[in-house]
Amino acid sequence: MKKIIISFLFFTFISYQSFAQSFVSDNVKFGLNIGTNLLDLKQEEFFDKYDGKLSYSVGISFEIKVSEKISLLSNVNYDNKIMESERFGIPDDFGNPSEFTAKNRIKFNYISIPVFARYYFGKNNRLNINAGGFYNYLLDVKSETKVNQTSEMINPFPINNIIQNSDYGLLIALGYQFNLSNHQITIDLRNEIGLANITKNQTFFTEGFTELKTNTIKLMLNWKLPI
Numbered sequence: 001m002k003k004i005i006i007s008f009l010f011f012t013f014i015s016y017q018s019f020a021q022s023f024v025s026d027n028v029k030f031g032l033n034i035g036t037n038l039l040d041l042k043q044e045e046f047f048d049k050y051d052g053k054l055s056y057s058v059g060i061s062f063e064i065k066v067s068e069k070i071s072l073l074s075n076v077n078y079d080n081k082i083m084e085s086e087r088f089g090i091p092d093d094f095g096n097p098s099e100f101t102a103k104n105r106i107k108f109n110y111i112s113i114p115v116f117a118r119y120y121f122g123k124n125n126r127l128n129i130n131a132g133g134f135y136n137y138l139l140d141v142k143s144e145t146k147v148n149q150t151s152e153m154i155n156p157f158p159i160n161n162i163i164q165n166s167d168y169g170l171l172i173a174l175g176y177q178f179n180l181s182n183h184q185i186t187i188d189l190r191n192e193i194g195l196a197n198i199t200k201n202q203t204f205f206t207e208g209f210t211e212l213k214t215n216t217i218k219l220m221l222n223w224k225l226p227i
Helices: 002-023 045-049
Strands: 028-042 051-053 055-065 070-091 097-121 127-147 166-180 183-194 213-224
Touching: 028 051, 028 070, 055 097, 055 213, 070 127, 097 166, 127 183, 166 213
Parallel strands: none
Antiparallel strands: 028 055, 028 213, 051 070, 055 070, 070 097, 097 127, 127 166, 166 183, 183 213
């Protein structure tokens, strides 16, 4: 997975840099993103016992200035998202409750492509509000389960058979832009509201999982490249 991430970032950066050198102007800006995210899964009782854990997002940004106050933006980000349940019951071989409990961690790895409009306001146009949408493609999802009483690692359910590859929804954000030395930095707080049901069609493994939607909070830092 680390090789995939490094290759993705390297290829994307080279592609953006080549494009920028050919088409860059005062109205076109490229940048690097890094930040943290917190995932929540909505409208499924099973996941009520899970809590989102802080994880990371990295990627590249592209901004076109339409006017002094309005821009169109897109990112290509790699998102690692984590949810964890500290204690849930493990059924016995007959599906009945047992005395054993387990800690389960689910890791999602996405390529995320948000597209949104930005409006600058305030003194020196430092503040901005953003609205648009996003599309996420699931690279992989892994479930790690450890029995609390024995420390044994088990696989109680195949998460790959539950989660769809595609997710999409709405994005809203509030940001602040400032200069650090000669570098232009933007910090924004994003809310990505999933509209897609990411549960696969009903199978033996998805029985009871009728609807599952994502909601991700991100705190992102962007550095506009001096190209």
